[in-house]
Amino acid sequence: MGNEALLARRFAVLGKHSPLFYDEPLHLVRGDGVWLFDADGNRYLDAYNNVPHVGHCHPRVVRAIAEQAATLNTSTRYLHENVVRYGERLLARFDPALGRVMFCCTGSEANELALRIARECTGNMGVICTAHSYHGNTAAVVQASSFLSTPEQRGRHVRTIPVIDPYREAGDLSEEALAQAYAAEIQRAIDAFEADGVGVAGLLLCSGLSCEGLPDIPAGYLARAVEKVRRAGGVFIADEVQGGFGRFGSHFWGHQRLGVVPDLVTMGKPMGNGHPLAGVVGRTELVDLFAARNPMYFNTFGGNPVSCAAGMAVLDVLEEEGLQENARAVGNYVLDGLRTLRACHEVVGDVRGSGLFFAVELVGDKQAKTPATEVARHVVNEMRRRGVLISRIGVHDNILKIRPPMPFSTAHADQLLATLDDVLGGL
Amino acid sequence: MGNEALLARRFAVLGKHSPLFYDEPLHLVRGDGVWLFDADGNRYLDAYNNVPHVGHCHPRVVRAIAEQAATLNTSTRYLHENVVRYGERLLARFDPALGRVMFCCTGSEANELALRIARECTGNMGVICTAHSYHGNTAAVVQASSFLSTPEQRGRHVRTIPVIDPYREAGDLSEEALAQAYAAEIQRAIDAFEADGVGVAGLLLCSGLSCEGLPDIPAGYLARAVEKVRRAGGVFIADEVQGGFGRFGSHFWGHQRLGVVPDLVTMGKPMGNGHPLAGVVGRTELVDLFAARNPMYFNTFGGNPVSCAAGMAVLDVLEEEGLQENARAVGNYVLDGLRTLRACHEVVGDVRGSGLFFAVELVGDKQAKTPATEVARHVVNEMRRRGVLISRIGVHDNILKIRPPMPFSTAHADQLLATLDDVLGGL
Numbered sequence: 146m147g148n149e150a151l152l153a154r155r156f157a158v159l160g161k162h163s164p165l166f167y168d169e170p171l172h173l174v175r176g177d178g179v180w181l182f183d184a185d186g187n188r189y190l191d192a193y194n195n196v197p198h199v200g201h202c203h204p205r206v207v208r209a210i211a212e213q214a215a216t217l218n219t220s221t222r223y224l225h226e227n228v229v230r231y232g233e234r235l236l237a238r239f240d241p242a243l244g245r246v247m248f249c250c251t252g253s254e255a256n257e258l259a260l261r262i263a264r265e266c267t268g269n270m271g272v273i274c275t276a277h278s279y280h281g282n283t284a285a286v287v288q289a290s291s292f293l294s295t296p297e298q299r300g301r302h303v304r305t306i307p308v309i310d311p312y313r314e315a316g317d318l319s320e321e322a323l324a325q326a327y328a329a330e331i332q333r334a335i336d337a338f339e340a341d342g343v344g345v346a347g348l349l350l351c352s353g354l355s356c357e358g359l360p361d362i363p364a365g366y367l368a369r370a371v372e373k374v375r376r377a378g379g380v381f382i383a384d385e386v387q388g389g390f391g392r393f394g395s396h397f398w399g400h401q402r403l404g405v406v407p408d409l410v411t412m413g414k415p416m417g418n419g420h421p422l423a424g425v426v427g428r429t430e431l432v433d434l435f436a437a438r439n440p441m442y443f444n445t446f447g448g449n450p451v452s453c454a455a456g457m458a459v460l461d462v463l464e465e466e467g468l469q470e471n472a473r474a475v476g477n478y479v480l481d482g483l484r485t486l487r488a489c490h491e492v493v494g495d496v497r498g499s500g501l502f503f504a505v506e507l508v509g510d511k512q513a514k515t516p517a518t519e520v521a522r523h524v525v526n527e528m529r530r531r532g533v534l535i536s537r538i539g540v541h542d543n544i545l546k547i548r549p550p551m552p553f554s555t556a557h558a559d560q561l562l563a564t565l566d567d568v569l570g571g572l
Numbered sequence: 573m574g575n576e577a578l579l580a581r582r583f584a585v586l587g588k589h590s591p592l593f594y595d596e597p598l599h600l601v602r603g604d605g606v607w608l609f610d611a612d613g614n615r616y617l618d619a620y621n622n623v624p625h626v627g628h629c630h631p632r633v634v635r636a637i638a639e640q641a642a643t644l645n646t647s648t649r650y651l652h653e654n655v656v657r658y659g660e661r662l663l664a665r666f667d668p669a670l671g672r673v674m675f676c677c678t679g680s681e682a683n684e685l686a687l688r689i690a691r692e693c694t695g696n697m698g699v700i701c702t703a704h705s706y707h708g709n710t711a712a713v714v715q716a717s718s719f720l721s722t723p724e725q726r727g728r729h730v731r732t733i734p735v736i737d738p739y740r741e742a743g744d745l746s747e748e749a750l751a752q753a754y755a756a757e758i759q760r761a762i763d764a765f766e767a768d769g770v771g772v773a774g775l776l777l778c779s780g781l782s783c784e785g786l787p788d789i790p791a792g793y794l795a796r797a798v799e800k801v802r803r804a805g806g807v808f809i810a811d812e813v814q815g816g817f818g819r820f821g822s823h824f825w826g827h828q829r830l831g832v833v834p835d836l837v838t839m840g841k842p843m844g845n846g847h848p849l850a851g852v853v854g855r856t857e858l859v860d861l862f863a864a865r866n867p868m869y870f871n872t873f874g875g876n877p878v879s880c881a882a883g884m885a886v887l888d889v890l891e892e893e894g895l896q897e898n899a900r901a902v903g904n905y906v907l908d909g910l911r912t913l914r915a916c917h918e919v920v921g922d923v924r925g926s927g928l929f930f931a932v933e934l935v936g937d938k939q940a941k942t943p944a945t946e947v948a949r950h951v952v953n954e955m956r957r958r959g960v961l962i963s964r965i966g967v968h969d970n971i972l973k974i975r976p977p978m979p980f981s982t983a984h985a986d987q988l989l990a991t992l993d994d995v996l997g998g999l
Contacts, residue, residue, distance in 0.1 A: 151651055158659030160672050160856075162863035164649055164870050172651035176644045194646065196872060202642050211638035215629055217603040218846035219621065222591055224578055224599035232585030245587050250677040250848045251873060257710040282869055283684040284712040293868055414872055419645035421677045421848035421873035429587075436589035441720055442709055443591050445623060445841055446678060446848035 148172045148184070166536065167529050176201025179550050179557055181534065192549040192561050193534045198390055198415030199462040200552045206418045209458035213451045220445055221248070227453035234460055236426065238397050240406045244429035247436075248422070248448030252386035252413030253281030255423040256349070259382045259409045260285050262427060262435040267378055269344030273334045276305040277540050279356045280349060280384055289349050292356050301341055306330040308357045308540060309366075312495040312506060313514060320363040328369040335377045345379035347408070352399025353388035358504040358544035360393070361497040367403045380408035380431065386423075387502075390415045391463055391551065394473030394500030402499070417455040421446070468551040472500040478555050479503060479547075482562040490569040492517055501553055504538070505545035505565075516541030520572065527568045533561055575599045575611070593963065594956045603628025606977050606984055608961065619976040619988050620961045625817055625842030626889040627979045633845045636885035640878045647872055648675070654880035661887055663853065665824050667833045671856035674863075675849070675875030679813035679840030680708030682850040683776070686809045686836045687712050689854060689862040694805055696771030700761045703732040704967050706783045707776060707811055716776050719783050728768055733757040735784045735967060736793075739922040739933060740941060747790040755796040762804045772806035774835070779826025780815035785931040785971035787815070788924045794830045807835035807858065813850075814929075817842045818890055818978065821900030821927030829926070847882040848873070895978040899927040905982050906930060906974075909989040917996040919944055928980055931965070932972035932992075943968030947999065954995045960988055 151172060155163070171189070175182040178200040181189045191201065199206065213227070221228055232246045249255055264270055272289050274280070279292040287294055291305045299305070309326050311318050318326070331348065338345055348371065353360045371381045388399035389412045396402040400410065408431055413423035424447075425432075436442065446452065463469060480498040483505055487493040494508030494517075507524065509515035521543045528535050538546040545565075549557070578599060582590070598616070602609040605627040608616045618628065626633065640654070648655055659673045676682055691697055699716050701707070706719040714721055718732045726732070736753050738745050745753070758775070765772055775798065780787045798808045815826035816839045823829045827837065835858055840850035851874075852859075863869065873879065890896060907925040910932055914920040921935030921944075934951065936942040948970045955962050965973040972992075976984070 148651060151653065151656060154656045154660065155651065157671075158656060158663055158673055159648070159875075160860050160863045162860070162867045162869075163674075164868060165651070166649045170651050173644060173646055174652075176646065181644075181646070196647065197645070201646075202644065204642070207638065207642045210641050211634065214637050214846075215631070215634045217600055217608075217629065218624070219600055219603065219608070219628075220623065221586070222593045224575060224582065224592070224597050225601075226578065229578060229581045229585060233581065236585060244584075246585055247590075251681065251871065253871075254678065254680065254710065261711055261714075282871060283681065283710050284688055285710070287688075293866075419641075419873070419876065419878070421879070433587050433589070436587045439720075440589045441591060442589075444678065444680075444709060446846070448586075449846065451846070452848070 168526050171529065179553055188532060189529070190533045190557060190560055192547050192553070193536050194550060195387060195392065195548050196414045196419050197550050198418050199459055199466070199468060200550050203418060203462055205462050206455055206458040209454040210420060210451055213454035218449055218451045221448045222443070225450050227450040227457070228448040231453035231456050234457060235424070239410070239426055242406055242428055243410065243426050245432035246424055246426045247432065248424045248452070249444045250421040250446050251281070251423050252411065253283045253286050254444070255386065255411035255413050255425050256280045256286045256384060257283050258425045259411050260289070260349070262409060262425070262431060263347040263380050263382060265438060266431050266434050267344065267346045267380060269346040269378060270302040271338040271343040271345045271379070272303050273331065273345070273348045273374065274303065274305055275350065275354070275357060276307050277357050278351060301343060304334040304337055306334055308354070308359070310357070310359060311362070320365045323363055323366045324369050327366050328373055331370040331373045335373065345374060345377040347380040347382050348374045349382045349384060351384045351387060352403065353393065353499065353502055355387040355502070356538055358506065358539035358546065359497065360499040360502040360504055364403050367405050371405050381405065382409040382411060383407035384411050386411060386413040390459070391469030391472055392500050392502055394469060394476045397469060416459065417452060418459050420452060420455040422452040422456050463551070466552065471553070472551055475553055475555055475558055476500040479558045479561070482558060486562065486566055486569060489566070492520055492569060492572060501549055501551060503547040505547065506539070507543050507545065516543035518543045521545060524568055528564060531564050531568065533564045595953050598956065606980055615959060616956070617960045617984055617987055619974050619980070620963050621977060622814060622819065622975050623841045623846050624977050625845050626886055626893070626895060627977050630845060630889055632889050633882055633885040636881040637847060637878055640881035645876055645878045648875045649870070652877050654877040654884070655875040658880040658883050661884060662851070666837070666853055669833055669855055670837065670853050672859035673851055673853045674859065675851045675879070676871045677848040677873050678708070678850050679838065680710045680713050681871070682813065682838035682840050682852050683707045683713045683811060684710050685852045686838050687716065687776070689836060689852070689858060690774040690807050690809060692865060693858050693861050694771065694773045694807060696773040696805060697729040698765040698770040698772045698806070699730050700758065700772070700775045700801065701730065701732055702777065702781070702784060703734050704784050705778060728770060731761040731764055733761055735781070735786070737784070737786060738789070747792045750790055750793045751796050754793050755800055758797040758800045762800065772801060772804040774807040774809050775801045776809045776811060778811045778814060779830065780820065780926065780929055782814040782929070783965055785933065785966035785973065786924065787926040787929040787931055791830050794832050798832050808832065809836040809838065810834035811838050813838060813840040817886070818896030818899055819927050819929055821896060821903045824896060843886065844879060844882040845886050847879060849879040849883050890978070893979065899978055902980055902982055902985055903927040906985045906988070909985060913989065913993055913996060916993070919947055919996060919999060928976055928978060930974040932974065933966070934970050934972065943970035945970045948972060951995055955991060958991050958995065960991045
């Protein structure tokens with residue numbers, strides 16, 4: 146069936162607003178590693194999707210899902226080895242203070258649960274997030290997703306702090322100055338809550354500032370801000386839905402790169418390589434307090450044997466194929482290449498990266514740093530036409546977002562860089 | 573590994589409060605059709621789980637998941653046949669006024685989304701639910717789950733109506749009198765909202781009153797109540813998470829049995845036979861209005877090719893194996909058997925059923941109808957020891973909840989009934 150006919154049928158069942166990538170939507174039929182194939186047999190290098198974390202259709206994950214689905218799939222109201230073994234393996238990846246895990250199915254559910262735990266355990270309602278955050282699509286989480294919500298929707302229980310962007314801030318913002326600036330913003334939010342009679346439940350932050358397009362923000366910026374939140378009675382929730390599971394190369398979790406032990410950590414997208422699997426890891430006493438008060442808290446599909454088999458297979462592949470180290474090494478290789486492109490192309494204002502997570506900021510003028518939003522849109526679509534999939538992000542939607550599956554090699558990097566060089570050269 | 577060692581390890585990762593069935597938890601290792609097997613090789617008749625809707629590990633569903641997982645699993649931001657075909661097949665099961673579907677992963681997410689649509693499209697916040705409802709575990713949904721929330725947690729935007737229980741109401745409550753009583757309760761809730769200055773967004777109701785233990789409530793009770801809600805500016809959300817997909821035998825959806833076309837329908841548990849799959853089906857203009865206002869609404873895993881393959885395989889099996897008709901026929905057979913048990917056992921106060929959904933209310937005295945809560949607990953555990961899995965529910969937790977997978981046969985029914993007869997006889 147042609148794409149237009151399929152699109153018309155899609156509109157008839159999903160409506161016209163269900164989001165699609167690219168001006169010319171991509172009709173995919175097959176995936177393999179870092180490759181995607183469309184209905185006409187064209188091949189695309191996937192330099193965007195972090196859900197197929199260890200590669201599209203990794204045979205080990207597929208086998209784990211298929212075998213367990215054929216054996217047993219029930220809820221955690223029965224005893225089963227998988228949820229216990231997976232829980233043990235997952236917790237071994239965290240600071241020992243984080244001793245409990247609760248499983249659910251999506252990043253939205255993980256952030257919902259973390260907000261419930263934070264609010265019920267602190268007795269406070271106030272949540273601080275950044276001014277361009279996205280944490281999911283459920284009502285309470287949308288309020289803390291300033292990327293999509295209006296101040297009216299956020300109400301009096303959510304306050305945002307500005308995104309402090311080292312590229313756009315006045316010249317010499319040292320790491321120390323950045324840390325001070327963030328701490329001051331947090332203090333301002335706390336003071337504003339207090340003036341409103343609202344207690345602070347916590348700070349909810351993506352560990353890679355993904356929606357802000359700041360994956361390489363200096364590690365030190367967070368510690369002092371978190372200290373202020375805790376002194377005000379709140380907790381720190383690290384959202385690892387985008388950055389977790391080794392993507393940053395140097396560390397398995399983004400919060401480890403930032404040198405802070407969170408009170409709660411949420412995870413999702415890459416966790417089951419596409420199988421709907423998510424979770425909250427938290428300080429033992431915090432999770433136990435919430436669970437004691439809510440003994441009927443239950444997630445029907447969360448932590449089921451199939452989901453946990455998928456999760457364990459992802460950990461197996463990450464370990465056996467050395468994918469975190471690959472993210473570090475290939476990440477550096479790509480970053481070098483992007484810096485070369487910045488030197489060659491007037492439109493590339495800034496290049497940032499951490500492991501296999503990159504932001505390429507396009508500007509109309511390198512001095513004025515005017516956001517080149519329409520150029521970014523054109524580049525994303527032109528890359529797609531030339532067989533490389535990326536997207537864009539940021540306050541001005543002018544930042545190329547590059548976040549490939551973890552088995553991305555230097556050969557794949559060369560194709561990405563050469564295609565981007567071509568597209569930028571043709572502007 | 574012994575159950576006690578596994579339980580200790582489970583406590584260490586999930587904490588002690590993660591809910592488990594039965595005084596002596598069941599360590600399961602395998603499932604097949606209506607059968608579950610524990611680590612010691614014991615076999616159990618599953619007369620409780622509605623998630624493995626077409627039977628545990630149905631080979632057709634397993635194959636669909638395995639094949640699609642090996643081929644492609646991406647999000648709905650790309651065009652794919654599966655989400656379109658599944659959407660078409662699903663919508664064909666509804667009144668034509670319900671023309672759009674939005675996919676997500678869990679019943680909680682479906683009810684979250686339905687509440688968001690209802691509230692954003694009506695411009696009102698007030699939600700009416702029953703006094704013993706459960707709709708999920710996210711913050712907004714917990715507020716409408718009076719089974720778990722306190723009046724303080726529900727706040728001023730959620731009001732409950734009493735569960736009108738024909739068994740416990742004074743003698744001759746005709747269907748007409750019941751309909752009038754429900755309509756009057758709805759009106760009371762609407763008036764109370766209005767006195768508070770809160771507009772009515774909608775009525776959220778499980779189509780089988782599952783948590784109330786009233787699967788056979790007379791069909792006519794709902795129409796007048798819904799009319800009042802609509803006149804007040806609200807919508808009707810039918811929660812089909814427990815009852816949907818043919819369970820009631822006479823109809824594919826619970827709301828069809830009740831003769832009302834909802835504005836929004838939520839579905840989950842049985843939809844993917846255990847694969848995390850859920851959705852909202854709604855009136856075309858309502859969903860389109862919400863989607864136009866929230867064009868970035870997106871669910872990463874919702875409607876992906878694997879989930880939709882699982883969903884289509886469930887529909888295939890339901891159709892090819894005639895499972896809705898089986899639910900009707902075997903449901904009547906079980907109901908007859910339960911009525912015989914009621915005649916023989918003083919403790920069985922009432923027996924109710926609709927298709928393969930049964931409620932057996934245990935009482936200390938048939939005249940006084942005193943809830944036999946502890947007896948119900950004992951019966952559930954004793955049934956488990958004798959190899960038949962059921963649970964309990966209801967305002968007083970004294971109602972045996974029997975809700976087997978759909979391929980339940982008369983032979984399985986005979987085992988269920990004989991075992992229950994034995995257990996009740998041994999009280």
